[in-house]
Amino acid sequence: MRRKLAITLMTVGVLLIGFAFGLLVYNNYENKKAEENSALLMESLRRSIAENELKENVVDPFDAEMTTKEINGYDYIGYVSIPSLNIDLPVMSEWDYGRLKIAPCRYYGSTKTDNLVIAAHNYRVHFGSFGRIKVGDAVIFTDMDSVKHRYKVDVVEQLMPTDVDKVKDSGDDLILYTCTYGGAKRITVRCSYVEK
Numbered sequence: 001m002r003r004k005l006a007i008t009l010m011t012v013g014v015l016l017i018g019f020a021f022g023l024l025v026y027n028n029y030e031n032k033k034a035e036e037n038s039a040l041l042m043e044s045l046r047r048s049i050a051e052n053e054l055k056e057n058v059v060d061p062f063d064a065e066m067t068t069k070e071i072n073g074y075d076y077i078g079y080v081s082i083p084s085l086n087i088d089l090p091v092m093s094e095w096d097y098g099r100l101k102i103a104p105c106r107y108y109g110s111t112k113t114d115n116l117v118i119a120a121h122n123y124r125v126h127f128g129s130f131g132r133i134k135v136g137d138a139v140i141f142t143d144m145d146s147v148k149h150r151y152k153v154d155v156v157e158q159l160m161p162t163d164v165d166k167v168k169d170s171g172d173d174l175i176l177y178t179c180t181y182g183g184a185k186r187i188t189v190r191c192s193y194v195e196k
Contacts, residue, residue, distance in 0.1 A: 030101065031123040034102070035124075037103065038125060041071060042088055044071045045071070045090050045144075065110070066111060066112065068093045068144060074102070076092055076144070077106055077144060078091055078141060078144050079142055082137065083137075084134070087129070089120070090104070093105075107167070109168075111143055111147075114173045114193070115171075117167055117177070118141075118174070119177055121178060122178045122181060127177075127187070135153050136153060138194075139151040139152070139174065139189075150194045151173060151174045155188075155189075156188070157188050160186070161186060172190045173191060173192050173193045174190075174193075177189065
């Protein structure tokens with residue numbers, strides 16, 4: 001009886017180790033794919049923003065819609081930079097779980113209404129390094145009109161996934177957020193304008 005139990009427990013242990021290894025391989029594959037996508041997208045976004053700088057664009061200050069650029073079938077609103085973490089990432093105009101695998105996404109709001117919320121996966125190349133971000137760190141969002149919006153980090157906190165009201169209409173100028181490893185909570189980075 002004890003021998004059967006020992007064999008069963010060892011089998012379950014080996015299966016769990018195999019599952020954990022498979023999950024590690026899958027996560028590394030997804031991270032690598034996201035890194036490659038981001039690099040290609042950043043090149044296209046920077047080129048597009050540089051072309052916009054050469055044009056005489058008239059930006060309507062009363063229009064809350066952000067300018068978008070379609071790349072590979074998806075609309076982008078610009079890119080986010082966090083120099084202290086060596087992050088430069090494209091930001092999609094709309095979010096869903098499929099888009100999040102490609103790049104960070106606008107979850108809510110706009111730079112024009114001072115309530116932009118950007119969500120991303122916790123891939124190492126996306127927002128996975130948020131454990132190292134500090135209050136006072138610079139965050140720059142460059143929109144498709146080539147306007148640089150400069151922010152500083154005010155608060156880094158963890159929220160429950162159900163705390164949607166603490167992200168939407170929060171009064172913060174910019175919020176960046178991602179899941180903790182395991183997905184139980186959301187790391188939320190609240191930022192305020194330094195310069196527009």
